[in-house]
Amino acid sequence: MSRKQQLHRPGPQPGPPADDSGCPILHVDMDAFFVSVELLERPELRGRPVIVGGVGARGVVSAASYEAREYGVHSAMPMSRARRLCPQAVVLPPRHKRYAKVSAAVFEIFRTVTPLVEPLSLDEAFLDVAGARRRLGPPAAIAAALREQVREQQGITCSVGVASTKFVAKLASTRCKPDGLLVVPADGVEEFLHPLPVAALWGVGERTEEALTRLGLRTVGQLARVPLATLQRELGNAVGSHLNELSWGRDPRPVVPRTPDKSIGAEETFATDVDDPEIIRRELLRLAEKVGARLRASGNAGRTVSVKLRMANFKTITRSRTLREPTDLARVIYITATELYEGAGLERVRLRLVGVRVENLGPADQAPRQLALDEPEIGWREAERAMDQVAHRFGSGAVRPAALVRRATHGEAEGEAREGSRDGRDVR
DNA sequence: TCTGGGGTCCTGCGGCTG
DNA sequence: TCTGCAGCCGCAGGACCC
Numbered sequence: 132m133s134r135k136q137q138l139h140r141p142g143p144q145p146g147p148p149a150d151d152s153g154c155p156i157l158h159v160d161m162d163a164f165f166v167s168v169e170l171l172e173r174p175e176l177r178g179r180p181v182i183v184g185g186v187g188a189r190g191v192v193s194a195a196s197y198e199a200r201e202y203g204v205h206s207a208m209p210m211s212r213a214r215r216l217c218p219q220a221v222v223l224p225p226r227h228k229r230y231a232k233v234s235a236a237v238f239e240i241f242r243t244v245t246p247l248v249e250p251l252s253l254d255e256a257f258l259d260v261a262g263a264r265r266r267l268g269p270p271a272a273i274a275a276a277l278r279e280q281v282r283e284q285q286g287i288t289c290s291v292g293v294a295s296t297k298f299v300a301k302l303a304s305t306r307c308k309p310d311g312l313l314v315v316p317a318d319g320v321e322e323f324l325h326p327l328p329v330a331a332l333w334g335v336g337e338r339t340e341e342a343l344t345r346l347g348l349r350t351v352g353q354l355a356r357v358p359l360a361t362l363q364r365e366l367g368n369a370v371g372s373h374l375n376e377l378s379w380g381r382d383p384r385p386v387v388p389r390t391p392d393k394s395i396g397a398e399e400t401f402a403t404d405v406d407d408p409e410i411i412r413r414e415l416l417r418l419a420e421k422v423g424a425r426l427r428a429s430g431n432a433g434r435t436v437s438v439k440l441r442m443a444n445f446k447t448i449t450r451s452r453t454l455r456e457p458t459d460l461a462r463v464i465y466i467t468a469t470e471l472y473e474g475a476g477l478e479r480v481r482l483r484l485v486g487v488r489v490e491n492l493g494p495a496d497q498a499p500r501q502l503a504l505d506e507p508e509i510g511w512r513e514a515e516r517a518m519d520q521v522a523h524r525f526g527s528g529a530v531r532p533a534a535l536v537r538r539a540t541h542g543e544a545e546g547e548a549r550e551g552s553r554d555g556r557d558v559r
Numbered sequence: 560t561c562t563g564g565g566g567t568c569c570t571g572c573g574g575c576t577g
Numbered sequence: 578t579c580t581g582c583a584g585c586c587g588c589a590g591g592a593c594c595c
Contacts, residue, residue: 334594335593393566394565397565447591
């Protein structure tokens with residue numbers, strides 16, 4: 132579902148089985164995952180162009196069926212453009228909870244093979260099957276069995292790349308989509324990689340591709356032959372050496388089942404641009420509540436609060452502040468975010484997006500905590516935990532700060548209170 | 560054409576400190 | 578006391594990923 136999938140080409144012709152003896156890494160990627168899940172409940176849409184994505188004025192495509200892709204529709208494309216390219220497409224709003232449920236079931240299947248499962252997103256993961264060979268057979272056989280189980284148990288298809296490294300396995304799965312399996316033998320990595328366009332490499336996005344094109348480099352093979360020092364001079368030390376390594380198929384990263392979160396954030400694009408500071412502040416409050424609740428649910432607290440402000444012309448600025456102590460309290464996050472917003476001097480500027488993020492995370496139970504002089508013994512922390520419990524029992528809208536419910540008390544639907552702020556209307 | 564929302568990582572700069 | 582330097586940290590911006 133990524134931009135990289137536009138690089139997809141038909142896989143190699145069937146032939147004798149490839150040598151998978153040096154290939155313990157599997158990359159499993161669900162095919163058009165969000166669409167596939169929707170089709171489980173709407174089988175009548177099979178074979179038709181289907182798009183899952185934001186249905187608002189500023190939505191983008193989250194996933195497109197292969198039929199829709201034939202019209203040029205792809206993920207991250209503005210929905211307005213997608214509708215123009217494929218007016219007959221059926222457009223469905225995303226249902227992330229539903230996808231998360233199917234994803235969890237698929238990942239359970241993965242874990243019957245190996246505990247070394249590294250999720251990349253809801254719809255893809257790396258598996259290290261080196262330890263499963265004696266029990267389940269060679270990697271290619273394990274991959275085939277996995278694909279079969281996912282199809283049988285969940286009714287959706289996936290593609291699997293089998294290789295010696297994560298990076299090559301990922302390219303292999305992209306290459307054999309949809310519903311495919313591709314083994315890249317350890318001694319065939321260069322032959323596989325070098326004809327590919329440079330944009331196939333991890334870390335080469337639009338900008339880097341432009342820079343490489345300016346250097347006359349279009350394929351991975353061409354890039355591989357450029358001296359390391361030249362790449363580092365043109366792209367920076369880290370990116371230069373990273374691309375040099377990848378171009379030779381070198382990627383020593385192991386499959387890591389769980390990496391701790393480094394930041395937790397939330398952001399919102401308004402349906403129309405907003406220049407009313409009161410509405411912006413209310414949105415910051417809503418986002419701070421959301422981030423605080425997610426921090427507490429994950430058991431984390433963070434020291435750095437940052438806000439993101441995107442103006443009507445798409446210019447984006449961020450402002451951050453590091454606190455003396457880590458926090459997981461929405462109140463602290465909100466106060467800090469508001470001060471950062473006010474300090475940015477954008478109070479009469481039209482904004483299209485605001486975001487709040489907390490970084491420098493660590494376990495909340497190990498965070499030092501000093502009671503402020505004016506803080507009662509039972510204070511905001513306890514109040515917010517009580518809110519968490521109410522939300523857990525009755526749903527996330529059951530209890531909220533007064534500033535976020537005023538409109539609902541005027542006899543309007545709760546959901547509209549939020550939509551109101553997104554519309555840029557004054558909801559005080 | 561008109562660009563979501565969740566993240567990670569890198570770079571450059573300036574301030575602080577020993 | 579002042580200066581130069583290195584290392585660290587905080588901050589801001591940007592590129593990239595799914």
